[in-house]
Amino acid sequence: MxxxxxxxxxxxxxxxxxxxxxxxxxxxxxxxxxxxxxxxxxxxxxxxxxxxxxxxxxxxxxxxxxxxxxxxxxxxxxxxxxxxxxxxxxxxxxxxxxxxxxxxxxxxxxxxxxxxxxxxxxxxxxxxxxxxxxxxxxxxxxxxxxxxxxxxxxxxxxxxxxxxxxxxxxxxxxxxxxxxxxxxxxxxxxxxxxxxxxxxxxxxxxxxxxxxxxxxxxxxxxxxxxxxxxxxxxxxxxxxxxxxxxxxxxxxxxxxxxxxxxxxxxxxxxxxxxxxxxxxxxxxxxxxxxxxxxxxxxxxxxxxxxxxxxxxEKTDIHNPEHPVYEVADGSITFKNVDFSYKKDSAEKVLKDINLEIRSGETIGIIGGTGSAKTSLVNLISRLYDVTDGEILVGGKNVKEYDLEVLRNQVSVVLQKNVLFTGSILDNLRWGDKEATDEECIQACKLACADEFIERFPDKYNTHIEQGGNNVSGGQKQRLCIARALLKKPKILILDDSTSAVDTATDAKIRRAFREEIPDTTKLIIAQRVSSVQDADRIIVMDEGKIHGFGTHDELLASDEIYREVYESQTQGGGDFDENGGEA
CATH class of the missing domain: 1.20.1560.10 (ABC transporter type 1, transmembrane domain)
Known part of the structure; x- marks a missing residue:
């Protein structure tokens, strides 16, 4: 000591x-x-x-x-x-x-x-x-x-x-x-x-x-x-x-x-x-x-x-001796992945996860509270390491990559949106400190953030208070999405990041992603079926396992959990959970 x-x-x-x-x-x-x-x-x-x-x-x-x-x-x-x-x-x-x-x-x-x-x-x-x-x-x-x-x-x-x-x-x-x-x-x-x-x-x-x-x-x-x-x-x-x-x-x-x-x-x-x-x-x-x-x-x-x-305290995530400095594409593979937050814990948060996601696909992830949706995506950018099995990004194990390179290419908009004291441009440039004003504006257009920014008197120089207390929850989410887009990632993860956005704006954001960044792999965690039903494929999580994986129509036909949620939301406007909880 x-x-x-x-x-x-x-x-x-x-x-x-x-x-x-x-x-x-x-x-x-x-x-x-x-x-x-x-x-x-x-x-x-x-x-x-x-x-x-x-x-x-x-x-x-x-x-x-x-x-x-x-x-x-x-x-x-x-x-x-x-x-x-x-x-x-x-x-x-x-x-x-x-x-x-x-x-x-x-x-x-x-x-x-x-x-x-x-x-x-x-x-x-x-x-x-x-x-x-x-x-x-x-x-x-x-x-x-x-x-x-x-x-x-x-x-x-x-x-x-x-x-x-x-x-x-x-x-x-x-x-x-x-x-x-x-x-x-x-x-x-x-x-x-x-x-x-x-x-x-x-x-x-x-x-x-x-x-x-x-x-x-x-x-x-x-x-x-x-x-x-x-x-x-x-x-x-x-x-x-x-x-x-x-x-x-x-x-x-x-x-x-x-x-x-x-x-x-x-x-x-x-x-x-x-x-x-x-x-x-x-x-x-x-x-x-x-x-x-x-x-x-x-x-x-x-x-x-x-x-x-x-x-x-020794960090349990560190660079390999000879790291890889280039991510080939946005493909993601989970091979027999198990995960628990404590290494000596007998209870696993994720169990026997096997997935093949092609580069450029849009993947929806849906599931009840505590079904480990966030835990699943956190493993991709090595915010946590797997307990067993392996995850491949661009054909290589994530543990082989330089951490900075991997996290720049796997951009995550976390469940809890955080903005820092400074101007809107200052916050956006957390994604890329060298980004020009034009690049920041383009990212905001993709995230549908330009709509409200242009109404501010100071526009992109508007001061953001500590924690983003002077913008609404939906505005904060769109700014965080724009910040993530500025990294120009090969994989974009939205962890329930449009929950405070109205359905019309949510649809605009998804359409912009589909049209403007088709080569970026997009993983969208959501509680609303409408937010993921037009995805290429949808993962249904239940108690740390993959309960279903397929297109919207395939899951309606084969997965009772997905079908039940879809019917409850389209008929009664219900959320995934009866209590309306978030993952």
Whole structure:
């Protein structure tokens, strides 16, 4: 886990190395000051040697100034290293997510990935900065102060040794208990982010059903869970400061008591006593800083694990060693294909699928909710990989193709239509970033999108809001179809992509496809029989199997499911499912 994360330090290695070096230099200069102060008191103040006072005082000023410069440099490089490390972690996670297949994405929730990219990375950033600065500064300060204290008077310095051992044991138990709570806290942010995400993305539904109070209560519960865990953790951590201060004051009293007696018998000077008191604060405060570093690290351990999970997730779909870069045609063959979303699952979503689709054919796909229509077409562009069997496109196994080439030639208009913030042209050019305005307009004409675009004041420069909220469902579907057409694919898959379009426009789109792109293989998933009845052939899906495959007339004669649906829709206007569900 640590090795995975540290790989992302990259160009900030120099800053990461420079930070602890400057922190150690700061400690050395700070440690020197109490020693010089003792010399001023014993050899300057007590003897009245003003020259010695000026000389050593000047050295103290220089040491303080150099310590200040070292501390500033350490802070600067520490900030640069930690923020740069956080930037690289976010970039690495985002890049890795882009390589995920749908199966990989199914392992994580959207809210969980957002939390990892934000809250978890911030925790690791803070922890990394603390490690670079305090993880080096605190031990170095404690060791240096301890060495100087023993050099002055080993008997009195032994008080520090006992105090450090006792304090270390107490702090160990405090950190141990606090860590357990902190590890529970950060995963709770997923639930909090999920609550916010669902509420904001579905705010229209929330308001339509007057569910504001329920959503507020759900958010408050998620927030309260985080609050309760942090309170429990902090109840342990708050003991840190009072125990530390009690130890510090006890050491000061003991050193003052025994030191005063030693001064009386001339085995200790006044300056040395003052230096020992100063080193007392250095030693114990260093230990306190060290304990806070461990608390911070314990808080971020859960975040580190969650980030490493994203970075270590291996995509189960990748390019072959020698990929094919050209798709010959739009023919599709399924050979004994089985599929399940989880590889170790005994329940198969698709079972024994065998299909032969010729290039340029228009294939309708119809079936009830949960009949695996979407699962079937998702395998063609390798959004998922088959569990058993093989799929051929253009005569070659889809696993032999370069992924980018395959997905450019197999264009999918997904069931959930998504538009991005920007102009209509910006959204269309997701299909082809080099597409000219004329090509975009032609694609929109094929998808019957030009009809409504021309009515907008800004036409193709009309701004699309986030998620396409300022266009209707049917308009959104037609824009997504136009975007897919711009790829000029050999295979076009419409996954129930005209469900929000009126039947007249649906017929226009199908006629345009038939006339304008006859060589493109078209797979059309639909709930309405009217959307697929003029297709070359129609697949009837039922419970993950092909129940029927043929022309409209052949299926009316031979397939009872298709005949029943056709009759119900033509006579009663019913949908494929009695409840009107979508696949």
């Amino acid at each position: 640590i090795r995975t994360l540290l790989k992302e330090v990259k160009e900030y290695k120099a800053a990461s190395i420079a930070t602890p070096i400057f922190m150690i230099l700061e400690v050395l200069f700070e440690t020197l000051i109490p020693f010089l102060m003792a010399s001023i008191i014993d050899k300057g103040v007590n003897t009245g040697d003003i020259h010695h006072i000026y000389k050593v005082g000047g050295i103290m000023i220089v040491a303080a100034f150099l310590g200040l410069l070292a501390g500033m440099a350490g802070g600067r490089y520490g900030a640069k290293a930690s923020t740069g490390f956080a930037k690289n972690l976010r970039n690495a996670m985002f890049d890795r997510i882009q390589t995920y297949s749908f199966a990989n994405i199914d392992h994580f929730s959207t809210a969980g990935l957002v939390t990892r990219l934000t809250t978890d990375v911030t925790n690791v950033q803070n922890s990394y900065q603390m490690m670079l600065r305090m993880m080096m500064r605190a031990p170095a300060s404690m060791v240096c102060a301890m060495v100087m204290a023993f050099a002055i008077n080993a008997r009195l310095a032994s008080i520090y040794l006992v105090a450090v051992l006792i304090l270390g044991i107490i702090l160990f138990f405090i950190i141990r208990h606090a860590t357990a709570y902190f590890q529970q806290a950060f995963p709770k942010y997923d639930a909090l982010n999920e609550s916010v995400q669902e509420n904001v993305s579905a705010i229209r539904v929330v308001k339509a059903y007057v569910r504001e109070e329920e959503e507020t209560s759900k958010f408050k519960r998620a927030s309260k869970n985080i609050y309760d865990i942090f309170v429990k953790a902090e109840k342990n951590v708050i003991w840190n400061a009072p125990i530390m201060m009690f130890t510090v004051y006890t050491c000061i009293i003991l050193i003052s008591w025994f030191g005063a007696k030693m001064i009386v018998v001339d085995s200790l000077t006044t300056g040395e006593l003052m230096s020992l008191l100063a080193y007392c604060m250095n030693i114990l405060m260093s230990l306190m800083m060290l304990s806070m570093v461990f608390v911070m690290i314990s808080m971020s351990m859960a975040s580190m694990r969650r980030i490493a999970e994203v970075l270590d």
